[in-house]
Amino acid sequence: MIKQLSQRLLGPVTLLLLALTFWLGLWVTPPDKVQGNLARLLYLHPAVAWVALYVSFGTATIASALYLWKRSRSLVMDRVAHCAMEVSTVFILLTLITGSIWGRPTWGVWWAWDARLTSTAILGVFTVAYLALRRANDDAELRARRSAVFAIIAAINVPIVHFSVDWWKTLHQGATVFTQDGNLLVHGIMLWTLFISLVAFTLLFFWLLRARYRLDVLRGERDQASLEEALVQRRREGVH
Amino acid sequence: MIRVAWLVAAKDLRIERRSRVLLWQVLPFGVMALLLSGLALGAAHAGHSNAAPGLYYLVMVLVALLMINRSQVIEGSPGTRASVATLGLDPAGVFLGKALALAVELWLTGVVLLAGAVLVLHTALGGTLSALPSVVVTLGALAAAGTLYGALSGGGQGPATLLPVLSLPAFAPLLIAGERSFSAALYGGALLQWWVISLVALVAYLAIGILLYGVLEES
Amino acid sequence: MIRVAWLVAAKDLRIERRSRVLLWQVLPFGVMALLLSGLALGAAHAGHSNAAPGLYYLVMVLVALLMINRSQVIEGSPGTRASVATLGLDPAGVFLGKALALAVELWLTGVVLLAGAVLVLHTALGGTLSALPSVVVTLGALAAAGTLYGALSGGGQGPATLLPVLSLPAFAPLLIAGERSFSAALYGGALLQWWVISLVALVAYLAIGILLYGVLEES
Amino acid sequence: MVALSDAVVLVGGFPLLSGVNLELSVTSLNVVTGANGAGKTSLLRLLGGLVTLTSGTGVVCGVDLRSGDLRELRRRVGWLGHEGSFYDDLSASENLTFAAKALARPTSEIAGVLDRVELSSRATTPAKQLSAGQRRRLGLAWLLLRRSELWLLDEPYASLDDEGRTFFDQLVGDVVKSGATVVVSAHDPLRSSALAPRTITLAGGLVVGDHL
Amino acid sequence: MVALSDAVVLVGGFPLLSGVNLELSVTSLNVVTGANGAGKTSLLRLLGGLVTLTSGTGVVCGVDLRSGDLRELRRRVGWLGHEGSFYDDLSASENLTFAAKALARPTSEIAGVLDRVELSSRATTPAKQLSAGQRRRLGLAWLLLRRSELWLLDEPYASLDDEGRTFFDQLVGDVVKSGATVVVSAHDPLRSSALAPRTITLAGGLVVGDHL
Ligand code: HEM
Numbered sequence A: 001m002i003k004q005l006s007q008r009l010l011g012p013v014t015l016l017l018l019a020l021t022f023w024l025g026l027w028v029t030p031p032d033k034v035q036g037n038l039a040r041l042l043y044l045h046p047a048v049a050w051v052a053l054y055v056s057f058g059t060a061t062i063a064s065a066l067y068l069w070k071r072s073r074s075l076v077m078d079r080v081a082h083c084a085m086e087v088s089t090v091f092i093l094l095t096l097i098t099g100s101i102w103g104r105p106t107w108g109v110w111w112a113w114d115a116r117l118t119s120t121a122i123l124g125v126f127t128v129a130y131l132a133l134r135r136a137n138d139d140a141e142l143r144a145r146r147s148a149v150f151a152i153i154a155a156i157n158v159p160i161v162h163f164s165v166d167w168w169k170t171l172h173q174g175a176t177v178f179t180q181d182g183n184l185l186v187h188g189i190m191l192w193t194l195f196i197s198l199v200a201f202t203l204l205f206f207w208l209l210r211a212r213y214r215l216d217v218l219r220g221e222r223d224q225a226s227l228e229e230a231l232v233q234r235r236r237e238g239v240h
Numbered sequence B, C: 001m002i003r004v005a006w007l008v009a010a011k012d013l014r015i016e017r018r019s020r021v022l023l024w025q026v027l028p029f030g031v032m033a034l035l036l037s038g039l040a041l042g043a044a045h046a047g048h049s050n051a052a053p054g055l056y057y058l059v060m061v062l063v064a065l066l067m068i069n070r071s072q073v074i075e076g077s078p079g080t081r082a083s084v085a086t087l088g089l090d091p092a093g094v095f096l097g098k099a100l101a102l103a104v105e106l107w108l109t110g111v112v113l114l115a116g117a118v119l120v121l122h123t124a125l126g127g128t129l130s131a132l133p134s135v136v137v138t139l140g141a142l143a144a145a146g147t148l149y150g151a152l153s154g155g156g157q158g159p160a161t162l163l164p165v166l167s168l169p170a171f172a173p174l175l176i177a178g179e180r181s182f183s184a185a186l187y188g189g190a191l192l193q194w195w196v197i198s199l200v201a202l203v204a205y206l207a208i209g210i211l212l213y214g215v216l217e218e219s
Numbered sequence D, E: 001m002v003a004l005s006d007a008v009v010l011v012g013g014f015p016l017l018s019g020v021n022l023e024l025s026v027t028s029l030n031v032v033t034g035a036n037g038a039g040k041t042s043l044l045r046l047l048g049g050l051v052t053l054t055s056g057t058g059v060v061c062g063v064d065l066r067s068g069d070l071r072e073l074r075r076r077v078g079w080l081g082h083e084g085s086f087y088d089d090l091s092a093s094e095n096l097t098f099a100a101k102a103l104a105r106p107t108s109e110i111a112g113v114l115d116r117v118e119l120s121s122r123a124t125t126p127a128k129q130l131s132a133g134q135r136r137r138l139g140l141a142w143l144l145l146r147r148s149e150l151w152l153l154d155e156p157y158a159s160l161d162d163e164g165r166t167f168f169d170q171l172v173g174d175v176v177k178s179g180a181t182v183v184v185s186a187h188d189p190l191r192s193s194a195l196a197p198r199t200i201t202l203a204g205g206l207v208v209g210d211h212l
């Protein structure tokens, strides 16, 4: 009952929160002292990056780990991992795009050889490589196992992306919202907007994931139907 | 000769289109290699722009090595080669066809990675565009030379490690010519001269291939 | 596990020793790549020394890719794999053995190319020698990771292009860590920190391999 | 020894096996026949744990094909496929040494085994330079070292010469007598009249005939 | 058609053929037999111009094996080897289309040829997914398109099923009748009694027996 309701509500709530984010971000919050209206990317870029790095990559990693763990091994987990990784590819791309758009006016270039930027791009290649690996394997079981192992190895890179700003001390914004000692650097309505944007994009991820997963299930059903057909045809090969 | 060339090129490209190896494996590799070589130079060379043409061609040579290898591997096992040999295809045509298919693949990847160079290595858009003709010719020469070296290295039957060591010395002049004309297009200099060198290399490799490919085919 | 590891490593090294692929193909490729990448940067960066550690590791990664590919190809056709699978070798042992063989090959090549770096990239001899421990560990980590990725990419059965795109992103951190500690050894800086990162990576990859290699083996 | 019910094996959406029901008893000799593409090789691969069961159930050597440890199963079968089954770059005797060491068997057996398959004169030739029939013989030698419970032999007669086939028949007889189960796929009937195999006929990925 | 005298083929210092003397006439059916490793495959490869003659002399299809144009010779032979003879990544019909175009033959023949070897139902399956026997059949289809003067067939029976062997016998009969020369290596005698081949026995790279 609750599950059904929450599923029903996921879409509308996501849209509502996204709309709220845009309204707050574009009209309600004040422009930044230094960056002016550019600072409004604060409500887009960190949220997208957060989803890309932790929510979607995390989902894919956990699903892969669950697949590898003998007791929870099922192709459902494999499917979740695959869908999450696909959505992750999109979000990493969005992170790169929004970051580049932000970087052009602030740093003067679309791209800098900054540790976080580079490691994010590398993470993007990881997701593409994951998809390439899936394409290269026919056998469902083998594919599931190989891609699960690959996803786990790839996950090692997430902390590298996160800590890269501290380790290399380069261009990209360090921890801005929460500093090491727990002090808030952003206040009031801006903080709220930031927070809402995080929730909104997280929900957006789950919405997309569910849509993608459903598509996969539909495909699976269609495959099942064509499988019946293929079985009948194969059996008929015997009788001349 | 031309008929055979079309036939062979169509076959190679069909196999590539089907397997999507180019799109899913070689292209991401190229992007990654571009990122990595940028990184390897480290923050010390923050203004990478000067090194961009060199890095671009370095990556393209690596990409070319993978593609040449693949172009030979799809020719199949010794059994397949024996059968195809009995079709008596004109070797000049086979050479041209394989080189053409390889060139098409290299051009596609080359253009994508040029865009990558503009984005991440900050080459000027105008200059990059004006380097296009020289890139096309240089990559064409790489394709022709690569097809020859692919056959030389035992056509995918020998270990995959023979190709790199054989072909790298031959690619070095192409790499330099390409890099110089790309540099010239970006920062000014004698563009035409290097472009002509690439063109001469292209013609020379095509001529050698047409004349000698038959000699190389597996006996 | 250890017994199987020795057996497998001995087999791999025997095949390599017999075929001399390492000596005649991979090593010359490495030397040439070192020269070529020096060239590609052009006269503009005449004082290469600063870029030397990056170039060195870039070349070592390329060399490693060739060796990983070879390490999987010698496992043979699907028929051979099926037969060997029925021997029921402990997968952790197989992983360790193949990684060990690969590491030995990489170390040999690595040392030769270090000498090359001193000669052609003019790195200081003392600094280069003091980078040796970090080179050994980093190349070891490359070998462990490479063995995993080799098996992931279909064990030489898939197209040879899958391996580079799978493994390059994972090699990037290793490359950086190696480069930084080499740089530190040459020009001063926090050597130990990067060395520890390589060491952690080595241990992590060994652990993953021992735990998960069995899952990857062809079903 | 072997019990399959409604076994379906799918690869890339195509059913290699489309619902096999089969029981094989211990210490038996079984020949699988059927037209090209009927699914003989696929059946043998399934029994050897070299391919996964998509639906249906199966137990081989006491290992459940769906939930059991396939590696455990593989360890107990001997496999001779269409293609070579050894390292191409190692010589015949080096290949056998590797197998013997992997199985913790004394390497002193090797010379005898090579002699039995008449490869002594090619002991130091790299496997890839052997002729088609010699490769088959090396495959048999590899099996002789194994002494498995379940032997899976895919068209063992192919490329073997007359003498080789006689040797093979004799070998199979011995193996069955010593308590193993043998499954052979073949297009020709076995030649030795002393062997009385059960013959299973496949067609379209199904068992369509079965007689002793 | 074929005339070899003292033909020696050395590869890597090992004599695959150690002095073969052989004459084959046009429009004949010849079966080469011999123990494993006797040199059957090597003889066929020599006749097909796929390996070079080290010493002795040889003329095949009017082409001198030492000084002639081997490519010219290859163009005139049809070859069916132990291994597959087509592009693994292309489907059965794409493979035949490639061959037909290469030979400037109308592509309309292909459907008929596929039907003759009973591969119509696998026309769009990539060659690498075909079963062993189906690969053999595809090899035969490739040959049917060729219509060469000299057919060299290395153990064609291997992995073919009953029906396939019958088809093969019939095909060989037709081919010889239509004026071609056929050389088959085989361990089994041909099954069709209508064929009366000349049988050449090899041993140790030499011809040791020859009877009609
Ligand atoms: C292509 C360029 C860029 C990329 C790939 C990128 C990537 C990322 C990533 C991955 C994160 C999440 C880090 C984490 O939570 O661990 C992040 C956060 C953030 N980025 Fe960017 N970024 C880019 C450009 C920029 C620019 C130009 C700015 C502003 C000047 C910026 C400001 C921020 C801020 C404020 C955060 C939140 C930081 C925090 O509190 O942790 N980014 N970015």
Ligand SMILES: Nc1ncnc2c1ncn2[C@@H]1O[C@H](COP(=O)(O)OP(=O)(O)OP(=O)(O)O)[C@@H](O)[C@H]1O
Binding pocket: D011, D012, D014, D015, D016, D034, D035, D036, D037, D038, D039, D040, D041, D042, D043, E122, E125, E129, E130, E131, E132, E133, E134, E159, E161
């Ligand atoms: N993707 C695919 N599409 C269509 N058919 C396929 C595919 N993959 C495999 N097949 C078919 O599956 C069957 C495999 O059968 P298998 O190799 O078990 O046959 P077999 O009985 O061993 O035959 P042979 O006697 O020729 O060795 C073949 O008919 C093959 O064409």
Ligand SMILES: Nc1ncnc2c1ncn2[C@@H]1O[C@H](COP(=O)(O)OP(=O)(O)OP(=O)(O)O)[C@@H](O)[C@H]1O
Binding pocket: D122, D125, D129, D130, D131, D132, D133, D134, D159, D161, E011, E012, E014, E015, E016, E034, E035, E036, E037, E038, E039, E040, E041, E042, E043
């Ligand atoms: N380098 C080598 N050293 C020793 N022997 C070799 C070498 N290369 C090839 N041979 C031998 O040459 C012979 C090749 O013979 P070929 O393949 O023609 O035999 P075949 O008559 O076709 O046998 P089969 O019936 O098994 O197919 C084999 O005996 C093989 O062992």
Ligand SMILES: [Mg+2]
Binding pocket: D040, D041, D042, D154, E131, E132, E133
């Ligand atoms: Mg079969």
Ligand SMILES: [Mg+2]
Binding pocket: D131, D132, D133, E040, E041, E042, E154
């Ligand atoms: Mg033979």
